Amino acid sequence: MASSEIEVVSSQTKTQPQQSPSNGAPPVTDVFSASAYGDFEKLRKFVEQDGASLSIADGNGYYALQWAALNNFPDIAQYIIEHGGDVNATDNMQQTALHWAAVRGSISVADVLVQNGARVEAADLNGYRAVHVAAQYGQTAFLNLIVAKYHADFDAPDNDGRSPLHWAAYKGYADTVRLLLFRDARQGRQDKEGCTPLHWAALRGNVEASSVLVQAGTKLELTVKDKAGLTPVEVASDKGHRHVALFLSNAQQKRNKRWFDKIGLGKIGDTGYAPILFSIVIALMFLFINSVLSAPNLPKVTAVVGLWGFTALSLAVVSLIMFYRCSSRDPGFIKRLEDLGKDADIEDPLLNIDLNYSSIWMGNWSQLCPTCKIIRPVRSKHCSTCKRCVEQFDHHCPWISNCVGKRSKRDFFIFLCLGTLTSFLSAAIAVQRIRTAMQELHTERWMHYVVVQHLGVVAFLVLDMIIFVAATTLTTAQASQIARNITTNELANAIRYGYLRGPDGRFRNPYNHGCRKNCADFIIQGYTDDDEIAWPPLQQVAS
Numbered sequence: 001m002a003s004s005e006i007e008v009v010s011s012q013t014k015t016q017p018q019q020s021p022s023n024g025a026p027p028v029t030d031v032f033s034a035s036a037y038g039d040f041e042k043l044r045k046f047v048e049q050d051g052a053s054l055s056i057a058d059g060n061g062y063y064a065l066q067w068a069a070l071n072n073f074p075d076i077a078q079y080i081i082e083h084g085g086d087v088n089a090t091d092n093m094q095q096t097a098l099h100w101a102a103v104r105g106s107i108s109v110a111d112v113l114v115q116n117g118a119r120v121e122a123a124d125l126n127g128y129r130a131v132h133v134a135a136q137y138g139q140t141a142f143l144n145l146i147v148a149k150y151h152a153d154f155d156a157p158d159n160d161g162r163s164p165l166h167w168a169a170y171k172g173y174a175d176t177v178r179l180l181l182f183r184d185a186r187q188g189r190q191d192k193e194g195c196t197p198l199h200w201a202a203l204r205g206n207v208e209a210s211s212v213l214v215q216a217g218t219k220l221e222l223t224v225k226d227k228a229g230l231t232p233v234e235v236a237s238d239k240g241h242r243h244v245a246l247f248l249s250n251a252q253q254k255r256n257k258r259w260f261d262k263i264g265l266g267k268i269g270d271t272g273y274a275p276i277l278f279s280i281v282i283a284l285m286f287l288f289i290n291s292v293l294s295a296p297n298l299p300k301v302t303a304v305v306g307l308w309g310f311t312a313l314s315l316a317v318v319s320l321i322m323f324y325r326c327s328s329r330d331p332g333f334i335k336r337l338e339d340l341g342k343d344a345d346i347e348d349p350l351l352n353i354d355l356n357y358s359s360i361w362m363g364n365w366s367q368l369c370p371t372c373k374i375i376r377p378v379r380s381k382h383c384s385t386c387k388r389c390v391e392q393f394d395h396h397c398p399w400i401s402n403c404v405g406k407r408s409k410r411d412f413f414i415f416l417c418l419g420t421l422t423s424f425l426s427a428a429i430a431v432q433r434i435r436t437a438m439q440e441l442h443t444e445r446w447m448h449y450v451v452v453q454h455l456g457v458v459a460f461l462v463l464d465m466i467i468f469v470a471a472t473t474l475t476t477a478q479a480s481q482i483a484r485n486i487t488t489n490e491l492a493n494a495i496r497y498g499y500l501r502g503p504d505g506r507f508r509n510p511y512n513h514g515c516r517k518n519c520a521d522f523i524i525q526g527y528t529d530d531d532e533i534a535w536p537p538l539q540q541v542a543s
Contacts, residue, residue: 032058035076036067043076047083054085061092069097069113072106077113087118094124098146102130105139110146120152127159135164135180138173140365147183154183161191169197169213172206174366181216181370194226202232202248205241214251215384216370222252272385272401274327281323284426284463285316291456292430298454299436308429315422322415323400325408332391332405334380336372364498378499379511379530381489392527394481395488404488410526413482416475423468430457430464485511485518485528 028034031052034043043064046052057063065085068076077097081087090096098118101109110130114120123129128136131152134143143164146152155163165185168176177197181187190196198221201209210232213221225231230238233252236245293301293309301309367375369382372389376382381393383403392406404412434457481487486509494500494507502508510533512518521528 030058031064032062032067035064035073035080036071038068038071038073038076040073040076040079043079054080054083055089057089057091063089063091063097065089065097066091066095066100069101069106069109070104072101072104072109074108074112077109078116081112081116087113087116088122090122090124093126095128096122098122098130099124099128099133102133102139102142103137105134105137105142107142107145110142111149114146114150120146120150121156123158127157129153129156129158131156131164132158132162132167135167135173135176136171138168138171138176140173140175140179143176144179154180155185155189157189157191160193161189163189163197165189165197166191166195166200169206169209170200170204172201172204172209174206174208174212176365177201177209177212178365178368178370181212182368182373187213187217187221188224190224190226194224194228196221196224196226196232198222198232198248199224199226199230199235202236202241202244203239205236205239205244207244207247210236210244210247212370214248215382219252222248272398274323274399274401277399278320278323280463280467281316281320284460284467285313287456287460287463288312288316288426288430291454291460292426292433295433295454295456297437298433305429305432308425312422312426312429315418315425319415319418319422322411322418325411326397326400326404326415327402329402329408329411331403331408332393333386334372334374334376334389334391336374336388377530379487379490392487392530393489406527409478409482410522413475413478416471416478419467419471420475423464423471427461427464427468430461433457482522483515483518484509485513485521 028037028039028042031043031046031054034040034046047054054064063085065077065080065087066089068080088096096118098110098113098120099122100106101113121129129152130146131143131154134140134146143154147154155165157163163185165177165180165187166189168180187197195203198210198213198217201213222233223231226235233245233248236242236248288309292298293306364378367378367380369376369389371382371387374389376389377391379393380389380391382389383393383396385396385398386403388403390403390405392409394404394409394412396403397412400412400415402408434454437454477488481491490497490500490509500507500509511528511530513521513528513532518528
């Protein structure tokens with residue numbers, strides 16, 4: 001890369017005016033220390049009795065209002081402003097109190113400052129605005145406030161052409177990256193070195209930030225070169241970040257045209273393998289009828305065999321019906337703004353949310369989908385294949401060419417059960433038919449006899465056993481998950497989801513109400529109610 005690693009200006013790492021004495025009580029000797037430590041009574045004494053000024057800086061050029069802003073004392077900030085403090089006063093780095101508030105995410109003070117005339121777009125000597133500082137320190141809630149409520153420019157460049165998205169990606173704050181992408185921050189913006197946010201995420205080896213950028217981006221960001229001629233993949237490899245390099249390389253390969261695109265089969269990856277599975281099932285039914293039930297060189301079908309054969313075929317037909325339902329049914333797609341038909345000037349969805357708790361918002365910035373532009377329920381996930389967010393996302397199944405989610409999981413489980421039962425029953429009938437034929441011929445060379453005389457039955461049994469093993473495995477796995485009320489996605493990525501950890505940090509599923517209730521809810525409703533939790537989950541979640 002053309003330049004050395006970017007760094008946050010050292011003056012933003014604020015320290016208190018003085019060290020605390022040995023007895024532990026903070027030394028409050030002037031308006032600056034009173035503001036820094038939140039001692040309102042002494043501050044009033046210094047101002048109202050001793051005549052201290054709130055409009056002058058201390059020996060380091062810092063103002064009392066900046067100290068109050070850093071430590072989030074809104075009442076003190078309001079008092080300082082009312083008694084002569086300049087809300088837009090700047091220190092030696094040209095930073096205002098709002099810059100200082102952004103360092104620690106002092107939301108309450110930010111409201112006081114802006115409502116009293118603080119300039120949201122004020123820039124320091126490096127061109128950093130409050131949005132840049134918030135991104136540098138991962139203060140996502142603060143950044144959301146000044147953007148949603150006070151319309152700060154979330155995509156503004158600093159003196160080096162770096163936007164808040166560059167900084168968040170470089171520092172590895174995935175939640176901040178997610179928020180900025182949710183608000184349509186430009187992924188393709190290049191700084192003076194020609195680097196995009198993905199370059200900076202790759203430089204520091206930030207896997208999660210890279211993942212969020214790739215998921216919400218296009219193929220273009222993966223191939224952009226900086227002024228040194230390096231792509232993000234090459235930057236990660238050059239810095240020794242193998243995991244990031246491998247991830248970006250795989251993402252680039254997936255978005256490149258594959259060999260079957262060149263021969264006109266490029267839509268297979270989009271449609272999935274549902275047509276192939278459907279054809280296999282039809283072929284099995286055909287082989288079962290012609291090679292097992294009505295083969296001329298097998299014994300005549302008895303009433304019992306005929307009844308079981310009819311049952312197997314009936315189950316196969318019902319399986320196809322359930323297969324169609326799983327493939328065509330809405331698995332639980334979460335509606336987007338365009339789906340609701342609302343106006344483009346709709347109120348900002350993040351303006352009035354309760355950042356602590358609501359029926360939808362659980363305090364997790366990973367609930368933001370940068371692609372669908374929605375706030376999704378906690379157990380939802382964006383499917384990169386369907387390009388939609390799915391409620392209670394389980395997994396995307398290429399064999400049904402659809403996702404398995406809240407509205408389709410019961411149908412999918414029934415389909416698996418029917419597939420398991422049908423394949424087992426038809427295989428048992430095929431074996432019984434061969435065994436009866438061998439008994440009538442009194443032959444012991446069963447392998448030679450079956451391969452030579454009944455090749456169609458062999459072909460049927462091979463295909464049927466493949467279906468049986470796959471269906472049985474999936475049925476067992478799904479049954480276990482239903483009994484515990486957990487999804488395939490949650491099991492595979494449990495380490496990334498904070499709500500699946502208890503106070504001790506160990507795995508603990510807040511949606512598990514016991515096997516009986518979990519199964520009863522699933523059978524009756526087809527899903528479980530996420531509002532009913534066994535205990536409050538932790539409020540931090542990763543994507």
